[in-house]
Amino acid sequence: xxxxxxxxxxxxxxxxxxxxxxxxxxxxxxxxxxxxxxxxxxxxxxxxxxxxxxxxxxxxxxxxxxxxxxxxxxxxxxxxxxxxxxxxxxxxxxxxxxxxxxxxxxxxxxxxxxxxxxxxxxxxxxxxxxxxxxxxxxxxxxxxxxxxxxxxxxxxxxxxxxxxxxxxxxxxxxxxxxxxxxxxxxxxxxxxxxxxxxxxxxxxxxxxxxxxxxxxxxxxxxxxxxxxx
Amino acid sequence: xxxxxxxxxxxxxxxxxxxxxxxxxxxxxxxxxxxxxxxxxxxxxxxxxxxxxxxxxxxxxxxxxxxxxxxxxxxxxxxxxxxxxxxxxxxxxxxxxxxxxxxxxxxxxxxxxxxxxxxxxxxxxxxxxxxxxxxxxxxxxxxxxxxxxxxxxxxxxxxxxxxxxxxxxxxxxxxxxxxxxxxxxxxxxxxxxxxxxxxxxxxxxxxxx
Numbered sequence: 020x021x022x023x024x025x026x027x028x029x030x031x032x033x034x035x036x037x038x039x040x041x042x043x044x045x046x047x048x049x050x051x052x053x054x055x056x057x058x059x060x061x062x063x064x065x066x067x068x069x070x071x072x073x074x075x076x077x078x079x080x081x082x083x084x085x086x087x088x089x090x091x092x093x094x095x096x097x098x099x100x101x102x103x104x105x106x107x108x109x110x111x112x113x114x115x116x117x118x119x120x121x122x123x124x125x126x127x128x129x130x131x132x133x134x135x136x137x138x139x140x141x142x143x144x145x146x147x148x149x150x151x152x153x154x155x156x157x158x159x160x161x162x163x164x165x166x167x168x169x170x171x172x173x174x175x176x177x178x179x180x181x182x183x184x185x186x187x188x189x190x191x192x193x194x195x196x197x198x199x200x201x202x203x204x205x206x207x208x209x210x211x212x213x214x215x216x217x218x219x220x221x222x223x224x225x226x227x228x229x230x231x232x233x234x235x236x237x238x239x240x241x242x243x244x245x246x247x248x
Numbered sequence: 249x250x251x252x253x254x255x256x257x258x259x260x261x262x263x264x265x266x267x268x269x270x271x272x273x274x275x276x277x278x279x280x281x282x283x284x285x286x287x288x289x290x291x292x293x294x295x296x297x298x299x300x301x302x303x304x305x306x307x308x309x310x311x312x313x314x315x316x317x318x319x320x321x322x323x324x325x326x327x328x329x330x331x332x333x334x335x336x337x338x339x340x341x342x343x344x345x346x347x348x349x350x351x352x353x354x355x356x357x358x359x360x361x362x363x364x365x366x367x368x369x370x371x372x373x374x375x376x377x378x379x380x381x382x383x384x385x386x387x388x389x390x391x392x393x394x395x396x397x398x399x400x401x402x403x404x405x406x407x408x409x410x411x412x413x414x415x416x417x418x419x420x421x422x423x424x425x426x427x428x429x430x431x432x433x434x435x436x437x438x439x440x441x442x443x444x445x446x447x448x449x450x451x452x453x454x455x456x457x
Contacts, residue, residue, distance in 0.1 A: 032410055035370065036410070102405055123409060
């Protein structure tokens, strides 16, 4: 994803102030109306969305609700930046589930700090969701990358996508015994004929690659394999 | 030169006679509220001085119009007349000082967080757009288009607060909050007061820059 923020704001002076404040760190995409914002959201991914509430063709509150329903932007943090400063407005904004509510006029330094914080938190959350750790192994799920603990640091281990999937399946179900057929079904899917002994060859390859932790994959005689930390 | 509106009654006529020629302010004298309001449409009032006596048409002042008294910077002088001009000038200075201080603080903050150029740019945007917006506001009032009037008032509240104006956002907040029960007279008066305040803000901004 690009380093891009969507700013939905109709007042020129605030557009400029936001651009000057955040422009050095982020690429700013400006939208002046709800319609404009919707078309930009259709074609782009954003790190964060800054939303004015009072827009010429609709309400920022409604737009926010729509954004939250879309899968594409569900996880994107949203900040309301508005001159609506009554408690009831703030309560309404926060109850929609917005990440922050900033009242105009704002301090540019404060805006930068809040935007940075929201983006950092959202990235951290994505990183945590993408990462899975079991015993000495850490999986980066999106990148199919595997790391093995090596004294005080981590060592990246090159595994094939199939090996990654087998190992992840086992590691996510510690102490559960899986038959070869179960592993085949979950990794390759149903209706595909593969000799279940090919699993043994993959397990043998994985064990070599994760040395000295090869023993965490236990062979359960007559059944299959088990991940034991 | 400040414009001071003086509301008096027959018991305080002597104040009018005491007006000093050396005083630099411009004084407008009214002995009834209706006349005062009509004049407010045409002239900006920097300070309303109310001599605390019974007004002959006080019973006709609606609650709505009483709000205007709260809006315009005012000074109630009671029976004290000795240092009246000094009081007026002190009050005017206080008003100016507060407005100036707030605008300077806001511009300094923007300068500090961004740059001096940004602060200047924002002021020039404000100065260039504001007058046109006020005219548009008056047009919406003429067309009885309250929805657009409220929308524009919200934007003007936002714009004026952005450069640190103190009183302007209050007037626009009131305009933004109109709900259909207020008279056109009240709205027209609010717009007139705001227009005068806007001119004052422009003067302050020019001094600061």
